[in-house]
Amino acid sequence: xxxxxxxxxxxxxxxxxxxxxxxxxxxxxxxxxxxxxxxxxxxxxxxxxxxxxxxxxxxxxxxxxxxxxxxxxxxxxxxxxxxxxxxxxxxxxxxxxxxxxxxxxxxxxxxxxxxxxxxxxxxxxxxxxxxxxxxxxxxxxxxxxxxxxxxxxxxxxxxxxxxxxxxxxxxxxxxxxxxxxxxxxxxxxxxxxxxxxxxxxxxxxxxxxxxxxxxxxxxxxxxxxxxxxxxxxxxxxxxxxxxxxxxxxxxxxxxxxxxxxxxxxxxxxxxxxxxxxxxxxxxxxxxxxxxxxxxxxxxxxxxxxxxxxxxxxxxxxxxxxxxxxxxxxxxxxxxxxxxxxxxxxxxxxxxxxxxxxxxxxxxxxxxxxxxxxxxxxxxxxxxxxxxxxxxxxxxxxxxxxxxxxxxxxxxxxxxxxxxxxxxxxxxxxxxxxxxxxxxxxxxxxxxxxxxxxxxxxxxxxxxxxxxxxxxxxxxxxxxxxxxxxxxxxxxxxxxxxxxxxx
Numbered sequence: 039x040x041x042x043x044x045x046x047x048x049x050x051x052x053x054x055x056x057x058x059x060x061x062x063x064x065x066x067x068x069x070x071x072x073x074x075x076x077x078x079x080x081x082x083x084x085x086x087x088x089x090x091x092x093x094x095x096x097x098x099x100x101x102x103x104x105x106x107x108x109x110x111x112x113x114x115x116x117x118x119x120x121x122x123x124x125x126x127x128x129x130x131x132x133x134x135x136x137x138x139x140x141x142x143x144x145x146x147x148x149x150x151x152x153x154x155x156x157x158x159x160x161x162x163x164x165x166x167x168x169x170x171x172x173x174x175x176x177x178x179x180x181x182x183x184x185x186x187x188x189x190x191x192x193x194x195x196x197x198x199x200x201x202x203x204x205x206x207x208x209x210x211x212x213x214x215x216x217x218x219x220x221x222x223x224x225x226x227x228x229x230x231x232x233x234x235x236x237x238x239x240x241x242x243x244x245x246x247x248x249x250x251x252x253x254x255x256x257x258x259x260x261x262x263x264x265x266x267x268x269x270x271x272x273x274x275x276x277x278x279x280x281x282x283x284x285x286x287x288x289x290x291x292x293x294x295x296x297x298x299x300x301x302x303x304x305x306x307x308x309x310x311x312x313x314x315x316x317x318x319x320x321x322x323x324x325x326x327x328x329x330x331x332x333x334x335x336x337x338x339x340x341x342x343x344x345x346x347x348x349x350x351x352x353x354x355x356x357x358x359x360x361x362x363x364x365x366x367x368x369x370x371x372x373x374x375x376x377x378x379x380x381x382x383x384x385x386x387x388x389x390x391x392x393x394x395x396x397x398x399x400x401x402x403x404x405x406x407x408x409x410x411x412x413x414x415x416x417x418x419x420x421x422x423x424x425x426x427x428x429x430x431x432x433x434x435x436x437x438x439x440x441x442x443x444x445x446x447x448x449x450x451x452x453x454x455x456x457x458x459x460x461x462x463x464x465x466x467x468x469x470x471x472x473x474x475x476x477x478x479x480x481x482x483x484x485x486x487x488x489x490x491x492x493x494x495x496x497x498x499x500x501x502x503x504x505x506x507x508x509x510x511x512x513x514x515x516x517x518x519x520x521x522x523x524x525x526x527x528x529x530x531x532x533x534x535x536x537x538x539x540x
Contacts, residue, residue, distance in 0.1 A: 044110050046123040047478070051106030053127050057099025057134040064092025064138075065506050071140065081201050083147070086140025090271065093507035094137035094263045097351060100489070101256040101358050102130040108362050108482025109248045111475060115369040118246055122162040129155035129252065136260050137267075141201045142191045149187065153180045156257060159249040160241045172237075172244040179237040183227030187264065190220030194268070206272050214273050218280055221268050222287070229261025229317045230310075232291040239298070242310035243374060247365020250306060254313045255358035259350055262320055266511065270324060275512040278332045278429065284325025285433060289440040291318030296444045299451040304374045305364050308455055309357065312400055315444055316353045316408075320346045322437060323415050330422050331513035333430055341418035343514035347507045349411035351500055352493050356399030356407045359486035363393035366475040366483070367459070371468040376455065381464030385472040390460045392483040397452035399490050402445045407490040410497045416441055 064070065064087035072085040087095070106127075113123060132152040139145035157180065161173040197213040198206040209217075227234035238258075242250045265284075269276060295314030302308035323346035330339035364374070366389045373379055383390045399407030419434045419441070464470040474480070492499055508514050 046113065046126060047106045047108075047110035049106070049127040050109055050130055051103045053130045053134070054099040054102025054106055057102065057130070058096050059099075060087065060134075060138075061092040061094070061096030061099060063087070064095060065089050065503060066092075081141060081143040084141035084144050084202060085138050086203065087138055088510070089506045090263075090267060090510040091137040091139075093347070093503055094259060095134050096503065097259060097354055098130070098133045098137070098256045101252060101354050102133075104482040104485035105248050105251050105358060105362070106130075106482075107485065108251075108365075108479050111478035111480075111482075112246070112248055112365060112369060115476070115479075116246065118162060122159055122246065122249075125155050125158050126248070126252075129159060129249075130256075133252075133256055133260060137263055140203055142195045142203075142206075143201055146188060146191065150184065152257065152260070153184060156180075156249075156253060160245045162246050162249070163244070166244075169244045172240040176237040176241040179227055179234065183224040183234065185224075186220045186227070187224030190217045190224060191268070193217055193220070194273075203267075203272060209273070214276075217273065218269050218276065218283075221264060222283065225261045225264035225268075226287060226321075227261070228264070229258050229321070230291075230295075230314045231261075231287055231317055231321060232294045232314065235291070235295070235314050238314060239302075239307050239310045242313070242361075243304055243306035247306070247361055247368060250309075250365070251358040251361035254310065254361055255354045258313060258317055259354065262317065262324075262346075262350065265321070265324065270328065270511050270513060274328070275331050276328050278329060281325045281327075281329030281332060282429070282433065284321050284328060285437060286325075288318045288320070288322030288325055289437060291315070292322060292440055292444040293318070293447075296447040296451060300447050300454070302451075303376050305367065305376055305379075305455060305459060306361070306374050308376075308451060309360050309364060312360075312448070312451065313353075313357060315448065316349065316357070316400075319412065319415065319441065319444065320349050320353070322440065323349065323418075326415070326418060326422070326434075326437060327511065327513045329430065329433065330418070333422075333427050335422050335430075336514075338418040338422040340508065340514045341414055341421075343508040343511050344504050345411050345414035345418060347504045348414065348493075348497065348500070349408065351503070352399060352407040352411050352490075355486055355489040355493055356396045359392055359483055359490060360396035360400065362479070362483045362486065363389050363396060366479055367393075367472070369479075370472040370475065371466075373466065373468050376458045378466040379459045379464070379469050380462045381469055382460045382472055385464075385469075386460075386474045388480050389475055389483070392480075392487050393460060394456055395487045395490050397456045399494070401449045401452050403449065405494050407493040409494065412441060412445060 135148035230238040299311035327342035402412040
């Protein structure tokens, strides 16, 4: 049994590192196409790695690598079974296959493999009734979302006369509208967007913490990938009402998620609702890019698209770190209830620091991983001159208010989680007896914390990735960045920001 955790963690990290490497090749190299005709009848498996797919592959792999390291120590403490240990690297591989798919059939196959693997992992501790209930919720919501995706993509493939993504853009407006609505429902469910988020605060707290980290920091991003790939790239640029729909769904999700997080007493449930908030902010940014492009404001549209991509990177970093830190607390105390914790700063100093870094990133404050992306989003909304367009004049102030309110409530939620959970005196015998996480768990958290610090003070290091990913959207143009350390400039605008000197 001692070799199994090491092997499972090493394989998971290895798959993640491979995903990062292949993703970077897709982003910075030519489009690579692989067709394996014998794997599936009629259509075969079609892999097509481009800049957008490479971005999401690299992001998914970057989450999996430290989680695999963390998994080694976690399994030894929590005694995770053989089946979940074997499924974790398969889950990561399925997530990597989703953005690599180049045809509808391959995409649907990878999507369902990802769903089945994640369901098995959610049910790891199926002996507990709460876990079985969470698994049922997750299975139902996942399959309902898959049905919407399946119908939407089958309609798109039939109208486009092709199974490959490259031949799916030329369809009539009625088909585009129907596919947009169906895929927004299906992919929005996977991303945890309101009102199809019900599985997320149930499944995340009951899943093993490394699985929660993978689901919340990597899998939900693939819901955003589906919206970007099919609705905004293949069928884009979308009409104005697409942007308004994304703004409405994103803004509602952000506010609902952060309100629920601010009143949650369960640490992992709080983090799950925070995921809904951040997916809402990303969706809001994509909606703003679509709306601005329709009005001809391509500068703000570019910045909004870049903000969405950068915030996905930031969220992957701080949310994976937060769930790993919460898992360390759970493994040391057996508790998720904030009212029963406290006093962990002295007993688990490294975990306390790591959770503090994650909480700062989730707050969207300066020197936090989420600050630059949220600042860019606000700047795109502020600089979108409405001219004589009443829709833009009305929606942009509302969107700024949503982002500001979400940020303020997020500060309250994360301050509560950190202050009540880690500071003061222990409020239970379990918290008083807590001990620091083992070295492998701390190493995984340290890698994620390092990524958070890089995004906070030197976001230019990921600027090439952000630029290439944002430029794949018809609604956005390439975003220009300076070559001066941590300075990010807005195209066609005079503003700039240097987070490293704040």
